[in-house]
Amino acid sequence: MSDESVNLKTLSERLGLSQTTVSRALNGFPEVSEQTRRRVIEAADRFNYRPSSSASSLATGKARTVGHVVPLAEHHMINPHFADFIAGAGETYSTHGYDMLIRVVPRADEERVYRELATQKRVDGVVVHGPLGRDPRIPLLQSLQLPFVVHGRSDYADNEYSWLDVNNRSAFRRATEFLIDLGHERIALINGLETMNFAKRRRKGYEAGLTSRGIEPEQRYIFSQDMVEPYGYEVTCRLMESAAPPTAVLVSSILPAMGVVRALAERGIRPGTDVSIIAFDDCLSFLHASDSERPKDVPYFTAIRSSIRLAGRRAAQMLLQQIEQPGATRSELWEADLVIGQTTGPKSQAASQ
Amino acid sequence: MSDESVNLKTLSERLGLSQTTVSRALNGFPEVSEQTRRRVIEAADRFNYRPSSSASSLATGKARTVGHVVPLAEHHMINPHFADFIAGAGETYSTHGYDMLIRVVPRADEERVYRELATQKRVDGVVVHGPLGRDPRIPLLQSLQLPFVVHGRSDYADNEYSWLDVNNRSAFRRATEFLIDLGHERIALINGLETMNFAKRRRKGYEAGLTSRGIEPEQRYIFSQDMVEPYGYEVTCRLMESAAPPTAVLVSSILPAMGVVRALAERGIRPGTDVSIIAFDDCLSFLHASDSERPKDVPYFTAIRSSIRLAGRRAAQMLLQQIEQPGATRSELWEADLVIGQTTGPKSQAASQ
DNA sequence: TTGTATGCGTTATCAG
DNA sequence: CTGATAACGCATACAA
Secondary structure (H helix, E strand, O other), rough: OOOOOOHHHHHHHHHHOOOHHHHHHHHOOOOOOOHHHHHHHHHHHHOOOOOOHHHHHHHHHOOOOOEEEEEEEOOOOOOHHHHHHHHHHHOOOOOOOOOOEEEEEEEHHHHHHHHHHHHHHOOOOEOOOOEEEOOOHHHHHHHHHOOOEEEEOOOOOOOEEEEOOOOHHHHHHHHHHHHHHOOOOOEEEOOOOOOOOHHHHHHHHHHHHHOOOOOOOOHHEEOOOOOOOOHHHHHHHHHHHOOOOOOOEEEHHHHHHHHHHHHHHHHOEEEOOOOOEEEEEOHHHHHOOOOOOOOOOOOOOOOEEEHHHHHHHHHHHHHHHHHHHHOOOOOEEOOOEEEEEOOOOOOOOOOOO | OOOOOHHHHHHHHHOOOOOHHHHHHHOOOOOOOOOHHHHHHHHHHHHHOOHHHHHHHHHHOOOOOOEEEOOOOOOOOOOOOHHHHHHHHHHHHHHHOOOEEEEEOOHHHHHHHHHHHHOOOOEEEEEEOEEOOOOOOOHHHHOOOOOEEEEOOOOOOOOEEEEEEHHHHHHHHHHHHHHHHHHOEEEEEOOOOOOHHHHHHHHHHHHHHHOOOOEEEEEEHHEOOOOOHHHHHHHHHHHOOOOOOOOOOEOHHHHHHHHHHHHHOOOOOOOOOHHHHHHHHHHOOHHOOOOOOOOOOOOEEEEEEEHHHHHHHHHHHHHHHHHOOOOOOOOOEOEEEEEEOOOOOOOOOOOOO
16 A cells, blocks of 8 residues: 555566566566466556556657647637537547647647647647638648647648548538528528638538528628627627518527527517527537436527537547557548527518518 | 757757757756857757657656546536636646646546556646535545645645635625615525535525525525536526516526526516526636627626636646645635626516515 | 766567 | 566766
8 A cells, every 4th residue: 555656666576577577467468477467467556556657658659648739819719619529539538548638829839839749749649629721730730740630621622631520511501491491581690700611611501501592692691700609699789780680590609699599588589489590509518408418308499410529539539540550541521410499480470571 | 950850869969069968058057158058059949859758757757747637427527617717727837838638537537547647647736626525636635745726625624735716605695695785585596516615605605695684595596506508597497487486596607697598588587677697707708709808898797707717827827836846835715706787686676576 | 067877667679 | 478688868966
């Protein structure tokens, strides 16, 4: 029970074995007799031996750590979406014996930090968050030879890298068409920042949905901002006071969608009855009842749904795989579910002019 | 520009200096001539030299890393509060040259993980999240001799450790008294899980506020659960359909408070006019407008406010200080602000029986 | 002011 | 199957 720092040397001395044998026994090498292995493992357990991570990193060149570089002072990252993704990724790392390293840095320092992580061999790979249209981090990481997986996609047609993305385009197209089928024609899009790659794709899907039904997209119904609650609120206030308010809105996240609901409530406008709302639902944990992994049976929002937490898990798996057997860069495109809740309904008579 | 892995050895060879001198120059030792130092720094920069973190950790015994162990599958951690705290702490670490290590593990593994981090010397210290009534992690970490700071407090009167907490008791007492001064008597408390230390203190404050004004706390107005949106919604539905609905509610977080608003809206009950709401506001970034560090001028919720992000920053500072000059365990108790928004008002005539 | 020699705790190579 | 022995890359006590 001595909590003294027992290292490989002292442990092997107490066992009357060489460090080599002890190390091999512990790391599951085949050439150790079962009897010695048992003895070693038992002793390691009894003396509470844990290999020093810095020593083994130094010896192996592997850090058994994955890095996440998150930009400081930008709301779109330090937000609930990020937390849920991290939770999912973290689960995977833990069960595979990896650690998660997070650096919160200003955008201007990003490149330096990636270089640092790579040359310091601080991490074995990184996850890239919130890719831009053509994100410079992708060629950078490739040149650094640091394994990585992108959560989302970037527009490099000629370039192969590993990514995991939701089919934002098809999801938003389907949602738009669903609204049109309900009789809506004036449909607003409350989108994320269009510097983000995913936001562009969502807009494309929305526009494709409209034009496929012969409706011309209009600038006055399209908004693009950080996906925070007050954004949804403010845009909705403006929209509802405009000459031709929309009868339906498509919102890029539940967060601004809550702002939409608040703005409507203040005006006595009933979601689903007077104005329809479809939100992109990342299955953020704090919005769902705490006693179930699954979302509730009868959700409030009609939503395009895809769990960002599961995405975190999967992205982490893909990265670990890439780290442990380099070469194959796999990518995955997930289709989101369209889940009918209480915030959509046929265009109300009141709303039609 | 060669991206080859240049280490101390090759760097010193190219400079015609010993590793010692180069190391000293880079680490700011005083006994190096300014001229050599300049030369060394310039070369290090040119060759893109970064010391291997595992090597220096091994040599110094310091990891320059802070650990955060977060329990898996519990909503109160994998949530926006956590994300904001992490953001704040991460800023501090980065500017001080520290890394943040996160392990997401099941509750049952926590002790093992803390022991691991300590004996592996993986981290120089840890931040303890969400302390319980008497949290076993505190004596554990003390016995492991691992520096730590608790975000919140635990009930160990005889025990000195470092913590940073908001004065939850006084905040909830003030809020309660404020509501009573507005004429409210039936005031509900929608609290967090009372296994959490902070939730207990909040309830105490609430009860103290009531009794100080001669009102007896009643069980039927007190709720305790994970602070998620649907919780606020469901409790409010039940409350509003009960025999004597409250005329005011005190909510432990903005998240369930949004659920409260949703439930009221469905019933055509106007916040601030028909029913007053005060929420504890952690200044979660996604609830505030994205273009300002400060919360909006005219907030929606009347709230007890204390930025959890600032708490993260400060807690990290305290921990680093403790790591770099051990001994003094400092603690801080912050008073929260009471900010008047639009969700409070005098008890309405309609609501009085 | 600079250099030499040694240690940090592992893993890996090569003999036996 | 087991054991010396040499890296891994840096920091530091001690010498010069």
